Amino acid sequence: MGETREPWDERDTGVLRLPSGRLIRGRALRRPLPADGPVPTYGVYLLGSPPPQVPWPAQWLRWPDFRLPADRAEARTVLTEAWQRARTERVEIACLGGRGRTGTALACLAVLDGVPPEEAVAYVRAHYDRHAVETPWQRRYVRRFGAPSGPAGPEA
Numbered sequence: 001m002g003e004t005r006e007p008w009d010e011r012d013t014g015v016l017r018l019p020s021g022r023l024i025r026g027r028a029l030r031r032p033l034p035a036d037g038p039v040p041t042y043g044v045y046l047l048g049s050p051p052p053q054v055p056w057p058a059q060w061l062r063w064p065d066f067r068l069p070a071d072r073a074e075a076r077t078v079l080t081e082a083w084q085r086a087r088t089e090r091v092e093i094a095c096l097g098g099r100g101r102t103g104t105a106l107a108c109l110a111v112l113d114g115v116p117p118e119e120a121v122a123y124v125r126a127h128y129d130r131h132a133v134e135t136p137w138q139r140r141y142v143r144r145f146g147a148p149s150g151p152a153g154p155e156a
Helices: 070-083 100-111 116-127 136-143
Strands: 014-015 023-028 042-045 058-062 091-095
Touching: 014 070, 014 116, 014 136, 023 100, 042 100, 058 070, 070 091, 091 100, 100 116, 100 136, 116 136
Parallel strands: 023 091, 042 058, 042 091
Antiparallel strands: 014 023
């Protein structure tokens, strides 16, 4: 999928612009897809059980509601791939409500994009949803996501 795709419209609901210019859409799966506009070219679905089937490439990350990812190493890999794909693709990150898990994942993508880990939750709350990242352990996960054991920084 090396071809450049039409990006998200950053004025659309749920679209977050990262400092690099990458656009990523966060969404609540309990709401239907927007009737107009493009569909994702890649999705990451953060749920405790398998997500519904979608007609685009997608990754399920097992992540129970109000909790943290079941496999943190897999989460780092999946979120890093989503961040890389967002350079040329329409990436969607979604959980059932679109706030806690989705906000946490978006904050991790902001860290990958260069936002300091201690500022990433505030960044997502200011630019995506003021209620994003719902629990203290989700906030702590974002701060630790930027720890030296993770990627050295943006690769693309």
